[in-house]
Amino acid sequence: MLSCDDTAKYFLAQVSEDAGDLISNLKLQKLLYYAQGFRLALYDELLFPEAIEAWTHGPVVPDLYRHYKKYGAGAIPCPEDIDFSIYDETTKSLLDEVYSVFGQFAAWKLRNMTQEEYPWKLAAQNSGTITHQSLQEYFKTQLNCQEAV
Template sequence: MSTKSLAVAQYILERCHEQHDGAVTPMQLIKLVYIAHGYMLGNYGEPLLDEPVEAWQYGPVVRSVYDAVREYRSSPVASVAGHRRWKGQFTNDELDAMDDVADIYGDIDGVRLSAATHKPGTPWSRTWERNGRNSIISNDLIENFYDEILDQPKHSSL
């Protein structure tokens, strides 16, 4: 289990609580973690997460984050199980990527985020079509995709 991915999820959850209404569902949080990873790769060429993103039926998923929040089902996540305190753990670039994603997308529901992250042409769809269910989505694919869409004002599907 990746404690960094769980720390990323907890940080984004706390940022959403500060900036929005705080009712973040598991699907929403899982997608926000993925998008933050994409922002980090697209803006800085470095991964935010230290574990792979997988192509699941409803879009990209970081398994440890899913496992940590699945008990909430469709209810708001109160806390990410197993996370460690993140203070001092992240670089300024990582904080910028996570803050941007939480601030821009933190009030968008999980269904819309899921739809946006698995439209045709996304890293999820390209991986799903080539390699099938639960395949690892390469960071190169994510980086190239987010490098292109970061020039747009919002995620291409929102």
């Protein structure tokens, strides 16, 4: 199993600055949420063990948020210490698909999308932690909506 940091590094390594791509902390958090949700829905297993919480601006992995907080709303640079050998082909395929589908959206669009979804709404009303069960149940309903994920 990867860590949330490993997952974040993979997404950050996909950025094409020449194409005008950038990933802020806000956007990165939402990509992690979608990756975890689809991993649970497709494979009945976690992508990373860290909890996702329902914060004011959508789903957040608190430790990862604090790690990248220094970049504010700006772009997080590509990591120099990424080891691509830790990602199996299934995981790469999933992360590539999540980035292809959701990475095209701006951070605030992703924020608004996640706040309309059941896992965030449920957690925002209750404990604040988005449960793996709510992610799995919700994203299983989304598999029919997403063609390739």
